[in-house]
Amino acid sequence: MYKETVYSAFNLLMHYPAPSGTGQHPQSQPPLVSGPSSQCPSGACCLADQHKASQPPHSVPQLSPLYEHFSNPHPTQVPADISQRQGVHRPLQTPELSGFYSLTSGSVGQLPHTVSWFTHPSLVLGSGVPGHPAAIPHPAIVPSSGKQDLQPYDRSLKTQAEAKAEKEVKKPTIKKPLNAFMLYMKEMRAKVIAECTLKESAAINQILGRRWHALSREEQAKYYELARKERQLHMQLYPGWSARDNYGKKKRRSREKHQESTSDPGSPKKCRARFGLNQQTDWCGPCRWVVPTNVLPLL
DNA sequence: ACGCCTTTGAAGTGA
DNA sequence: TCACTTCAAAGGCGT
Numbered sequence: 001m002y003k004e005t006v007y008s009a010f011n012l013l014m015h016y017p018a019p020s021g022t023g024q025h026p027q028s029q030p031p032l033v034s035g036p037s038s039q040c041p042s043g044a045c046c047l048a049d050q051h052k053a054s055q056p057p058h059s060v061p062q063l064s065p066l067y068e069h070f071s072n073p074h075p076t077q078v079p080a081d082i083s084q085r086q087g088v089h090r091p092l093q094t095p096e097l098s099g100f101y102s103l104t105s106g107s108v109g110q111l112p113h114t115v116s117w118f119t120h121p122s123l124v125l126g127s128g129v130p131g132h133p134a135a136i137p138h139p140a141i142v143p144s145s146g147k148q149d150l151q152p153y154d155r156s157l158k159t160q161a162e163a164k165a166e167k168e169v170k171k172p173t174i175k176k177p178l179n180a181f182m183l184y185m186k187e188m189r190a191k192v193i194a195e196c197t198l199k200e201s202a203a204i205n206q207i208l209g210r211r212w213h214a215l216s217r218e219e220q221a222k223y224y225e226l227a228r229k230e231r232q233l234h235m236q237l238y239p240g241w242s243a244r245d246n247y248g249k250k251k252r253r254s255r256e257k258h259q260e261s262t263s264d265p266g267s268p269k270k271c272r273a274r275f276g277l278n279q280q281t282d283w284c285g286p287c288r289w290v291v292p293t294n295v296l297p298l299l
Numbered sequence: 300a301c302g303c304c305t306t307t308g309a310a311g312t313g314a
Numbered sequence: 315t316c317a318c319t320t321c322a323a324a325g326g327c328g329t
């Protein structure tokens with residue numbers, strides 16, 4: 001069911017007819033035709049992509065908000081225990097980074113022991129003290145299990161010990177810094193949603209993936225540079241942090257299930273990677289993917 | 300309530 | 315060194 005939906009969305013975007021049945025060879029499908037669709041009445045996303053190559057690159061992306069200056073009027077120090085627990089240091093003193101972060105104390109939402117020192121207004125997550133951006137946590141720090149922790153206190157019948165144990169488990173998690181594509185997605189998602197009236201992230205991400213590839217090297221370089229700074233900043237804020245810290249925190253239904261899903265035809269890129277096909281490949285039988293050469297630049 | 304989907308890239312893991 | 319795995323974001327959907 002889901003795959004049909006995705007195929008459907010993707011076909012609307014790429015003008016590929018969905019592979020119906022298992023034996024049908026997609027190369028026999030009708031040629032690419034552009035035009036409005038039910039999900040994209042204006043055809044904006046399709047047309048935008050189709051004409052992308054002949055269009056000048058979209059407007060220069062704004063610098064990541066992370067790197068915009070935001071001055072905190074009331075900087076304070078992080079209590080020693082918090083600093084130690086989070087691997088947090090005093091405000092960065094390098095000329096490049098000072099001012100991006102400043103320290104302030106305060107409790108935030110379900111994180112009563114978390115000191116919020118990240119102050120950038122556009123990277124707000126969760127609720128802080130209204131009107132005071134200084135009470136907003138660094139976006140990389142979230143409760144360990146996201147959605148659930150944002151819910152009100154669980155009033156179910158639990159012993160104090162159980163509640164305490166649960167609290168212990170739900171220590172905030174320091175998230176990975178965003179890579180170049182993630183930064184690009186974050187910035188462009190709203191535009192794509194507006195253009196295509198799509199809401200499903202999976203479909204939107206497919207569009208964004210293709211648009212990412214359609215970007216010029218210079219355009220992409222900006223995001224790579226931002227991502228590099230993000231990592232640099234992240235390293236300075238959390239010196240002891242490792243991506244390994246978050247390994248296994250996402251519960252997967254089963255390894256077998258996951259492998260099955262990843263072996264599913266997800267994209268031409270994955271397909272080519274899995275089967276060792278090169279960019280010139282126009283058809284990948286195992287994955288049911290057609291990669292017409294005239295579309296390759298967009299993939 | 301929470302995992303899956305989907306994308307790319309960075310980083311971890313194991314051979 | 316290489317291939318493979320996990321996780322970053324997002325929100326609808328399915329279990």
